[in-house]
Amino acid sequence: MFDTAGIAVEAGQALLALALAPALAGFIRWMKARMQNRRGAPFWQPYAELRKLFRKDMVVSRHASWIFHLAPFVIFGSTVVVSLLVPVLVTPLPFNAVADLFAVVYLLLLATVFLALAGLDTGSAFGGMGSSREMTIAAISEPAIALAILSLALAAGSTNLGEIAARTIARPSSAISPGHVLAFVALFIVMLAETGRLPVDNPSTHLELTMIHEAMILEYSGPYLALVEWASWLKLLVFLTLAGNLFVPWGLATSLAPSALAVAFLSTVLKLVVLAAAVAVLETRVAKLRLFRVPELLAVSFVLGLLAVASSFSVR
């Protein structure tokens, strides 16, 4: 697990995920712009934003404490660690021994908790509101995620990411089994809630009262803002990669041969583009849900997860 080739593959994967994440977010923005009949910024716009932010000055509130300064690094760090565990190109990963789906969920929860604390740290009412709403949604989406993971784990016999991907590759017919499809839909709904996309949260709103994720980062500027934004794009990429590569794992490289890696890269990019397009179309089509309707949506996801679990042991 700790040999140099393994570490190189893992580091390469993390860097690839980091490099692709802004393009993914930019692509969704570009598609939404085109669906609004306007030209929009090109898909590589987020890279320009990051470049600018890393060189800007920072303004920090006088009420902020060391939590405010620590949070961007914890958020960014934990999301990068997640990207080390998720199969982007290769399965099984060199770190697969510890690539557990619950570890992924709880690492993302760590990032959410620190972001919520940073929102509270400056004493602004918007930050507090964002933190409160974010923790509400995170708390209610936990059972939905747990059941989606449970149904995947039941099919594969383990919560290990490599095992889950391997099991689906070995039995292609399971990809269209009802349990699989239900779990995919449940996970997709939870992904919308966790990454702050419509109909749960509008990523491009300017009205503070409608913000959830953005409200917590109103006080961040300069490099801190760059880290937090990049981490949220990376989180989106991780979720879409999980949705793509766990449920439709064909294309993933099982060896380190250059041809296999090239095929894996193309297939992953294709899956990401398809899923991102689906997200963009959905965001254009639906309106944002009122905050107190979101639990109903997540309850739907929970019930779908429950049905997925039930179907996976009734098929046996």
Next chain:
Amino acid sequence: MKLLAKILQVGLVTEDLAAGPTTPAAAGAQAGGRPLDLAAEVRAQALRRFGRAIGIRQVDAGSCNGCEIEIGGLTGPVYDLERFGLHVVASPRHADLLLVTGPVTRNMLVPLRKTWEATPDPKLVVAVGDCAHDCGVFAGSYAIAGRVQDVIPVDAVVLGCPPAPADILRGILAALGREGATRR
């Protein structure tokens, strides 16, 4: 489905930004409402290097909202400021450029100043409308505290009452040193 069909039917409506002024009053649109001193030039240069990604925070310092309606058109599909890499932000901490409208009323004097101070450097200020330039029709009123340039340093002015969206966009791009941009 009907929505998607309509989207496809309408197609791209973004118009290219014409090179010159569209309204007679906007003939005075210029880069530099006051003599550009060295510090301002340095700021402008820094932001020109950033070029492609600028956050704009709009501040209403007591305007009649005529300019706001014109600015609102900028985010729509016809003028679409996002294609130039500009985007509107909610918090001045995320902003690189302040778009100020209105004569500065007494009540908005401190908030305008605080907004400017909350914006990290390097930053630019573009004053939009006749009111922002010299208080326009409200000059001499008891409720006015001064012009925008008396409160915060201004880098560019877009004249007009209200200026057309195309003029505002040209003024912003001129402040950023991208006068010739028409499409992206």
Next chain:
Amino acid sequence: MSADVVRASFWLMCCGFLSAAAGVFSPAPRIARALTAAGGIIGGAAAVWLSALVLAGPFGFRLEIPQVLAAAGGLAFHLDRLGAIFLAVIGAVTVPVSIYGFGYAAAYDGRYSARWIALQTGVFLLSMCLVVCAASVLTFVLAWELMAVTSWLLVITEHDRPDTVRGGLWYLAMTHMSLAALLAAFFLLGRHGTTAWTFDALRAGARSLPPGTRNAVFILALIGFGSKAGLIPVHVWLPRAHPAAPSHVSALMSAVMVKLGVYGLLRVGLDLLGGGPAWWGVVLVAAGASTALTGVLYALVDDDLKRLLAYSTIENVGLITLGAGAGFLFLSLAQPAAAAVAFSAALLHVVNHAAFKGALFLGAGSVLHATGVRDINRLGGLVKRAPWTAATFLVGSLSIAALPPFNGFASEWLLFQSFLPGVASSRASIAVLLTLGVGALALSGGLAAATFVKAFGISFLAMPRSAEAADAHEAGWAMRTGMAILALACPVLAVLTVPVLSAISGALAGVGGLPAASTTFSLGVVLETPQALGRVSPVAIMAVLAAVSAGVWLAIRLVSRGRRRVDDTWGCGRIGQTSRMEYTSTAFAEPLRRIFGELYRPTDDLTVTVQPGSPYHIRAITFRTQLHPWFERGVYDPLVRATHAAASRVRALQSGSINAYLAYIVLVLVVLLGMVIGF
């Protein structure tokens, strides 16, 4: 490592605690406090040493003292591996709490008697240790009652506050109710065919008990031990007594004493009875899930820092019971390996919870000591004024939210993993129950994260919301040392998860129907469940997370050329940012309160005062919201009212007339004589 060393460490432990109790003779309060602390440290360290010896070596510890209470069979002690785990927890928490108590109780000098506190503390600690060492019913019950009485006395230390005395009364009543249930359970267990009332004899005799008796024993033990542990609905003393007690006593009670309820349940249910039919497990799983959810839901909306922690204890006890219930279920379904994993998960959570809950209560105590305020809505800004307290509370909060670099993550992960084989291989009804259990586990984990973001974020961050919070000071060296030890224990336990789990699985080997060979949980730094169903490495996560974050920080320092400026918090340009504009604890929990409104049913009271002369000019708006837990509204209030009504009726007997009383005496004598003659 001979048996003598083991025996010596037992006596050292007893002497340590008794020397703490000897503080009752000391001339000055400061000496009494010092004796309490020193005795606690020695006794606690000896307890840890004793349990380490028992866990590592082949010796259990046995001691019989037949001379004491010879007529009832004498005292008997036997510390086996299962008890050693709990003893280690008791000892390990006692040491930092004793150090902390030296500093904290300084505020009591002159107001309350430090001598009595010393006596009560020493006897309390000793009795807790004796409970886990007890090997006969008499010893167990004696130690249990001693523990209950001394802890009650400690709870009502601040006896000039009416809330404290009321909380103590609830505690006293409920602990004696649980004692009654326990006595009945032991009586039923040993009634037939045992010659002696020792645990060994009861274990041997339990095999031949009829199933009806076994079920009755289980139910009574569940009520009795469940009340001590804090299971719904017999938990109501917990949110009243824990906040009322001095903070280091609360830490001991929450971190250690409620675990003795779990210990009792495992001892009676698993060890003595050896497991039972499937419905035992179902009842425990259901009780655990509902306890966990109710506990965390009420913690979420609580504004009192210590009561929030008490409800959170209830939640964690629910999680432990959930794991234990799954274990009982798997045992009854003939899956002993899966049962071992489930019980191990429950015990790992016992150990982890002791660490982080202890840290949290000590932190809360430091806040109370510094500000005198328990209401979160009046705190704030403490992260700058009391940084050590803030750091302790942060570590405790992150651990209890089961977040990866800390110890809570491993036990919550293992609890999840222990459910997995059950869902995979059981009947549909059991599988659905376990799936709902997983859902409850996940929901309580998420809500716990929200609760502790609120507790830490509102209490410590941003600006102080009251004068008391603005004047807060950091705690003294004793309190800081105690807090630091428990706060450090959290990441250390995360790193040492695998060795701790090995010790636990060794302790469970052969108990009840569990497999005699201890389950292997590890491959070096990787925590792996048997049959390799799941693998995670808390150590690796911690290391990589630290490395990546540090690397990014370094990169930012090197690359970024921007300067940093300090300015006011952005408030839309508003002039002035005061603490009135910050979010409050009530506001933070409001969305969840609304979502779970059917459960909470708060009573809201809105009063609008208008200016005289015009109904449109409002002078003041007062909003008051109150939450009365449903189990109190539905169960305890009617019970208390009925008791009062019955007592009022019976009061009619107290007529005050001597003649009536003499008549009662004669009547009762006649009845008793009749009964004696009749039988």
